[in-house]
Amino acid sequence: MEGLAIYPGSFDPVTNGHLDIAYRALHVFPKVIMAIAVNVRKQPMFSVEERLEMLKEALAGVERVEVDFFRGLLVDYAVQKQAHVIVRGLRALSDFENEFQMAHMNRRLCPDLETMFMMTGQDHFYISSQTVKEVAFHGGDVRGLVPDCVICRFAEKHGRKS
Numbered sequence: 118m119e120g121l122a123i124y125p126g127s128f129d130p131v132t133n134g135h136l137d138i139a140y141r142a143l144h145v146f147p148k149v150i151m152a153i154a155v156n157v158r159k160q161p162m163f164s165v166e167e168r169l170e171m172l173k174e175a176l177a178g179v180e181r182v183e184v185d186f187f188r189g190l191l192v193d194y195a196v197q198k199q200a201h202v203i204v205r206g207l208r209a210l211s212d213f214e215n216e217f218q219m220a221h222m223n224r225r226l227c228p229d230l231e232t233m234f235m236m237t238g239q240d241h242f243y244i245s246s247q248t249v250k251e252v253a254f255h256g257g258d259v260r261g262l263v264p265d266c267v268i269c270r271f272a273e274k275h276g277r278k279s
């Protein structure tokens with residue numbers, strides 16, 4: 118497919134599930150921007166700067182992918198970047214309703230912008246930023262679920278050795 122795809126999210130923090138979607142989007146699109154939404158209504162664990170650094174580290178050496186952040190509406194950011202498609206990962210039925218609403222709202226706001234969903238891989242469908250944060254908070258093992266740089270950040274946050 119031609120053009121640029123935006124893969125937006127909170128990425129608080131990035132997980133291996135997110136990376137899987139990004140790699141697969143790179144098989145379809147010549148360029149992908151992973152864009153962190155600065156959501157004033159959410160209380161993130163990691164600052165935007167920390168999330169950017171983790172994404173950059175996790176994607177070091179991967180070509181055709183860019184990391185960025187945006188404030189305000191996703192559609193405004195996508196138009197500004199002249200993107201054609203929004204990519205989102207879909208895990209289970211529970212994701213569907215929210216994604217359905219967002220895709221329709223975004224289409225209403227910007228009819229030229231298409232949302233494309235990718236089914237999360239079978240190794241990742243149970244992983245979410247929320248659950249890895251909870252497991253890491255209680256000292257559980259999240260290796261294999263998040264990139265190594267995220268494991269180090271969890272250790273720093275929780276005052277443990279990584």
Ligand code: PNS
Pocket residue numbers: 125126127128154156189190191192218219222223
């Ligand atoms: O990783 P998340 O938290 O599921 O990502 C949700 C995100 C960031 C894609 C969504 O909240 C978003 O696009 N926020 C930007 C504000 C916006 O455009 N809202 C209208 C969409 S209904």
